[in-house]
Amino acid sequence: MDVHAGERPVTEALVFGTFQATRTAAAHALDWLDTAAGAGRFDSDRLAIDGLAITRVCSLINDDLTDAAQALVPHILKGRTALNWAASDLFATLLALSGVIRGEDAIGDDAANYLVLLRDVNAERQGRQDALLNQALDGTAGAFDSSQPVALEQALPLRFDRLDALKGVLCFIEQWSAFGARAWPTDSLHFARLLEGAAVATLRGYELPFGMRLLRAVRYLDKGHSAGLAAGFEFLRLSQGEDGGFGDYDAVIARMAAQTPSQDADLPLRLPVTLQALWTMAELERPAFHLLGRAFGSTGLLREGGRPGC
Amino acid sequence: MQSVFRSAGDRNQIAQRLLAWLTDNLSFFDPPQEDLLFDQLPEQIEGGRVRKAFGELGVALRIVQRVPQLRSMDDAVRLRSFWLEKVKQRNIFFDARRRVQLFPLLAVALAVLEDLGDEPVEAKRVLQNVLDRGMLDRIERSPWHKLDLKYYFDVARLRYRMPDDAALYAQSSLRHPPSLSYASTMDLYGITHLIFHFSDFGRSDLTRLAGEQLDATRDYVSLALRVCLFERDFDLSAELLMNLICLRSHDRDLHWAVTDELQKIQQPGGFIPDRMWLNEAQAEGKRPSREDEFFAVYHPTLVMLLLVACDIDTSSQAAVGHG
Numbered sequence: 001m002d003v004h005a006g007e008r009p010v011t012e013a014l015v016f017g018t019f020q021a022t023r024t025a026a027a028h029a030l031d032w033l034d035t036a037a038g039a040g041r042f043d044s045d046r047l048a049i050d051g052l053a054i055t056r057v058c059s060l061i062n063d064d065l066t067d068a069a070q071a072l073v074p075h076i077l078k079g080r081t082a083l084n085w086a087a088s089d090l091f092a093t094l095l096a097l098s099g100v101i102r103g104e105d106a107i108g109d110d111a112a113n114y115l116v117l118l119r120d121v122n123a124e125r126q127g128r129q130d131a132l133l134n135q136a137l138d139g140t141a142g143a144f145d146s147s148q149p150v151a152l153e154q155a156l157p158l159r160f161d162r163l164d165a166l167k168g169v170l171c172f173i174e175q176w177s178a179f180g181a182r183a184w185p186t187d188s189l190h191f192a193r194l195l196e197g198a199a200v201a202t203l204r205g206y207e208l209p210f211g212m213r214l215l216r217a218v219r220y221l222d223k224g225h226s227a228g229l230a231a232g233f234e235f236l237r238l239s240q241g242e243d244g245g246f247g248d249y250d251a252v253i254a255r256m257a258a259q260t261p262s263q264d265a266d267l268p269l270r271l272p273v274t275l276q277a278l279w280t281m282a283e284l285e286r287p288a289f290h291l292l293g294r295a296f297g298s299t300g301l302l303r304e305g306g307r308p309g310c
Numbered sequence: 311m312q313s314v315f316r317s318a319g320d321r322n323q324i325a326q327r328l329l330a331w332l333t334d335n336l337s338f339f340d341p342p343q344e345d346l347l348f349d350q351l352p353e354q355i356e357g358g359r360v361r362k363a364f365g366e367l368g369v370a371l372r373i374v375q376r377v378p379q380l381r382s383m384d385d386a387v388r389l390r391s392f393w394l395e396k397v398k399q400r401n402i403f404f405d406a407r408r409r410v411q412l413f414p415l416l417a418v419a420l421a422v423l424e425d426l427g428d429e430p431v432e433a434k435r436v437l438q439n440v441l442d443r444g445m446l447d448r449i450e451r452s453p454w455h456k457l458d459l460k461y462y463f464d465v466a467r468l469r470y471r472m473p474d475d476a477a478l479y480a481q482s483s484l485r486h487p488p489s490l491s492y493a494s495t496m497d498l499y500g501i502t503h504l505i506f507h508f509s510d511f512g513r514s515d516l517t518r519l520a521g522e523q524l525d526a527t528r529d530y531v532s533l534a535l536r537v538c539l540f541e542r543d544f545d546l547s548a549e550l551l552m553n554l555i556c557l558r559s560h561d562r563d564l565h566w567a568v569t570d571e572l573q574k575i576q577q578p579g580g581f582i583p584d585r586m587w588l589n590e591a592q593a594e595g596k597r598p599s600r601e602d603e604f605f606a607v608y609h610p611t612l613v614m615l616l617l618v619a620c621d622i623d624t625s626s627q628a629a630v631g632h633g
Contacts, residue, residue, distance in 0.1 A: 080605055107458070137415050156567070157539070157567065157570075157571055158539075159540065159542060160540055160541050160542065161542070176627070190563040190564070190567075193532075193536060193563075193564065194536055194539075194540075194567065195563075196533065196536060197533065197537045197538075197539060197540045198536075200490050200491060200533065200536075200537045200538045201537045201540045201541050202475020204491055204537070205489075226529075227526075227529035227530060227532070227533045228533050228536070231489065231490050231533060232491075234489065234491075235489070235491040289318060
């Protein structure tokens with residue numbers, strides 16, 4: 001699309017819910033995966049899990065991609081009927097599980113067994129349970145402390161040189177809101193606006209995963225439109241490469257290739273970033289879109305799977 | 311327009327400490343003795359950091375002059391006397407027709423003199439001469455830099471050839487601000503200066519230029535401020551907060567968040583540190599020489615003084631129905 005002087009920025013119309021930019025990004029990302037699968041690049045379990053997670057997210061964002069995403073699964077798996085599901089991070093693994101547990105592939109049994117294992121692990125945890133895991137397993141936000149959230153203002157001021165404190169606040173927001181499933185009970189718009197400043201500053205430093213996490217946390221506090229969320233969304237949208245993956249890591253990839261020539265450095269770096277980018281774009285562009293809810297359903301994966309042992 | 315500070319008392323205390331530091335460091339603002347500089351060709355003489363500091367002190371004093379409660383403070387009176395005395399003593403307009411690289415600084419100084427009650431007839435004649443010769447026309451300048459000059463030309467009532475405010479605004483980065491994800495520090499200084507000068511430091515309503523875009527501009531500046539606050543860039547934070555005053559922002563929570571931090575970061579000596587000073591102080595735990603420290607921190611300190619002055623001035627203007 002040519003941009004002409006005076007033309008309204010694409011984001012302005014899209015953040016309000018047309019969802020077109022995110023849908024397009026998902027389609028493009030799927031093309032990237034397809035090319036990578038065709039070249040046999042998902043040779044490690046970790047890469048396969050990340051790839052499966054992205055195909056799942058693409059189909060959740062864009063219904064038109066459902067068939068193409070399903071068709072990609074066996075190409076990513078390349079005959080594998082079991083994966084080391086712990087090889088990737090919990091978020092990617094749960095998304096990948098949610099994608100294969102519904103299908104007819106043999107991997108579904110392995111997925112179901114792993115879910116049972118996670119259920120048992122989760123049940124043994126004393127005290128606070130993980131909101132992500134709870135939603136994945138049984139569709140609920142979990143028995144998180146339902147009292148009023150600690151006043152966020154106690155975390156102020158937000159500072160680039162006190163990231164541990166900031167991460168603690170993010171964790172609190174994510175858990176209490178169950179990653180956006182539960183409405184934030186108090187007016188925290190001022191805090192949300194400050195968090196936006198932190199998000200844009202972080203993206204300026206090219207700390208993409210952390211910046212995206214900050215943007216999503218803003219969304220959990222505020223379902224409205226803001227200049228900060230628009231700026232963050234636009235940055236992400238424009239971060240998608242021509243190949244469909246997100247993130248520019250040429251220098252890092254070149255360094256890794258120099259150190260370990262035979263190792264694929266591109267996919268391990270860009271798959272997690274792409275997964276997060278699609279998730280973040282979807283929830284920024286359409287406030288009512290809740291990825292985890294869509295992925296795991298209202299009853300979670302243990303019921304959805306319907307497999308032996310669930 | 312309500313004050314951006316929590317209390318007048320806090321604001322007053324900040325101002326007194328700023329003025330005290332400036333007065334304690336007057337010697338560093340002292341410009342060269344211009345009529346004794348014979349070693350360089352006049353056309354090759356550049357501003358340098360001391361002349362720049364002197365000029366910026368003048369800029370701040372001009373806005374302080376608008377605020378009776380500030381200009382009457384003892385240290386403000388001392389600073390103004392010092393500045394006016396040095397203009398004469400150091401003969402800053404000496405050979406101005408040929409020292410063309412100093413022209414921008416001299417134009418600012420002329421404007422300051424006008425508003426501090428002096429009547430620099432001869433200096434004005436000389437600078438008008440330079441303008442009439444067309445020295446400005448040969449250098450390509452951005453709308454920001456043109457406005458930086460035009461604003462002070464207007465104050466000094468000099469005649470010049472430049473586009474009007476509406477044309478400059480249409481060409482400026484205010485019309486199409488750079489994406490904050492990529493904007494550099496200089497880009498943001500461009501934005502702040504454009505707003506200062508288009509709005510005459512808060513005395514003029516920007517709606518006449520920005521029209522329907524004013525809200526978007528305010529949102530942009532607000533976001534930029536939150537980014538700088540997170541990055542602990544207190545110089546830009548103070549400038550952007552001043553911009554919000556000029557843009558008639560009513561986001562009290564944000565205003566207080568910023569002024570609370572500025573108040574906390576004001577050092578015991580009264581100055582406001584810049585990022586480099588903070589990084590060095592934290593990393594090495596030692597203070598630079600007094601001179602190096604002065605040149606590192608005088609600018610954010612003057613900016614803070616401008617913020618206080620702008621805040622009081624616009625609040626007063628609003629109270630009498632001008633804002």
